[in-house]
Amino acid sequence: MGSQGRIIALAVLLVVLPLLQVGNGEHEIDDKGGRNERRKRCDVYDGRWIYDDSYPLYSLTHCSFILNQFACQRNGRPDRLYLLVFNGVTFLCRYRNNRILFVGDSLSLNQWQSLTCMIHSATPHSEYKLEKMGSLRTFTFTEYNVSVMHLWNAFLVDIIPKRYGRVLMLNKLDTKTWEGIDVLIFDTWHHWLYTGRKQPWDFIDDGKHKYKDMNRLAAYEIGLKTWARWVDKSVDPRKTKVFFQGISPDHFKASYWGLHNGKNCNGETKPALVDLHPRRQHPAELVLERVLRSMSKPVHLLNVTRLSEQRKDGHPSVYGVGGHRGMDCTNWCLAGVPDTWNQLLYTELIGK
Ligand SMILES: *[C@@H]1O[C@H](CO)[C@@H](O)[C@H](O)[C@H]1NC(C)=O
Ligand SMILES: *[C@@H]1O[C@H](CO)[C@@H](O)[C@H](O)[C@H]1NC(C)=O
Numbered sequence: 087m088g089s090q091g092r093i094i095a096l097a098v099l100l101v102v103l104p105l106l107q108v109g110n111g112e113h114e115i116d117d118k119g120g121r122n123e124r125r126k127r128c129d130v131y132d133g134r135w136i137y138d139d140s141y142p143l144y145s146l147t148h149c150s151f152i153l154n155q156f157a158c159q160r161n162g163r164p165d166r167l168y169l170l171v172f173n174g175v176t177f178l179c180r181y182r183n184n185r186i187l188f189v190g191d192s193l194s195l196n197q198w199q200s201l202t203c204m205i206h207s208a209t210p211h212s213e214y215k216l217e218k219m220g221s222l223r224t225f226t227f228t229e230y231n232v233s234v235m236h237l238w239n240a241f242l243v244d245i246i247p248k249r250y251g252r253v254l255m256l257n258k259l260d261t262k263t264w265e266g267i268d269v270l271i272f273d274t275w276h277h278w279l280y281t282g283r284k285q286p287w288d289f290i291d292d293g294k295h296k297y298k299d300m301n302r303l304a305a306y307e308i309g310l311k312t313w314a315r316w317v318d319k320s321v322d323p324r325k326t327k328v329f330f331q332g333i334s335p336d337h338f339k340a341s342y343w344g345l346h347n348g349k350n351c352n353g354e355t356k357p358a359l360v361d362l363h364p365r366r367q368h369p370a371e372l373v374l375e376r377v378l379r380s381m382s383k384p385v386h387l388l389n390v391t392r393l394s395e396q397r398k399d400g401h402p403s404v405y406g407v408g409g410h411r412g413m414d415c416t417n418w419c420l421a422g423v424p425d426t427w428n429q430l431l432y433t434e435l436i437g438k
Pocket of ligand 2: 132387389392
């Protein structure tokens with residue numbers, strides 16, 4: 087080795103040494119639990135929002151298929167700082183010959199669009215096919231035979247039209263499309279609160295009785311338990327990984343981040359970087375966690391609630407569908423917050 091080589095080697099060693107010390111320290115603490123324990127100790131959902139110039143992961147000019155309701159920059163949103171994401175986990179994975187299915191409402195659609203664009207941006211010249219059949223959207227990366235799909239299903243349980251009206255059947259599921267999929271990512275919550283014109287059912291049936299209405303959180307829990315029973319009975323964890331997208335917070339009440347009430351997410355350009363501690367968990371979050379805990383098959387919660395709570399700046403507001411007549415503080419701009427959810431999803435898929 088020449089003297090120049092030695093200097094470089096020494097420099098590398100000096101950089102590596104402090105890292106090794108940190109690594110060893112952790113190893114000692116967790117020696118009994120072994121390597122897996124050490125990985126578990128790192129809670130990827132616990133962190134802070136930081137500014138990172140390497141984002142966004144994609145520009146909308148590459149993904150003309152992003153729907154108008156999420157395409158804030160295309161709709162003229164002038165500020166850009168909200169494009170920051172939660173820590174930089176930078177990798178891209180390809181699931182050759184696999185099918186990934188998102189099942190849920192517009193927040194699930196949001197995450198599905200983000201994922202397809204993240205993958206597409208990494209291989210922009212690779213051929214893709216985007217199809218829509220009824221409530222199923224399929225994005226296929228033909229060269230790799232990877233399908234990333236979204237099935238619209240806002241409640242997971244069925245709504246069945248009867249002579250006397252539409253019935254939300256808390257104990258019935260249509261699982262045809264869910265069978266044999268490699269990765270399933272479910273989500274449901276926001277539609278359970280709808281009343282009036284937006285409520286797509288006239289009665290609720292819990293399998294025993296029919297109701298005109300009932301406590302929505304209670305109905306949510308019964309519906310989730312029906313879904314959980316299907317997973318416990320029908321999913322083979324060696325073939326299928328199951329995820330649940332945590333409750334995605336909306337930002338219609340600015341009192342939550344310290345402004346006068348009556349204001350919403352409109353005009354917000356920065357995240358709430360203050361810690362929202364002590365933090366009260368969302369009631370739906372508690373129900374979801376309780377149901378997941380009661381299950382026998384492994385379902386991974388994408389625990390995005392807290393990290394998304396800080397992103398009052400990440401919603402389309404007037405830059406979504408309906409423009410200034412709409413006020414969307416529920417869905418998220420793309421590029422944006424769901425990209426982070428997908429980075430966390432990838433961490434789970436690859437880290438295991
Ligand atoms: C593509 O993947 C599907 C499973 O998702 C598999 O059934 C099919 O055989 C694959 N096609 C090719 C050409 O490998
Ligand atoms: C999800 O994150 C919140 C806040 O960080 C935490 O209180 C909760 O226990 C987490 N849930 C699970 C199931 O890990």
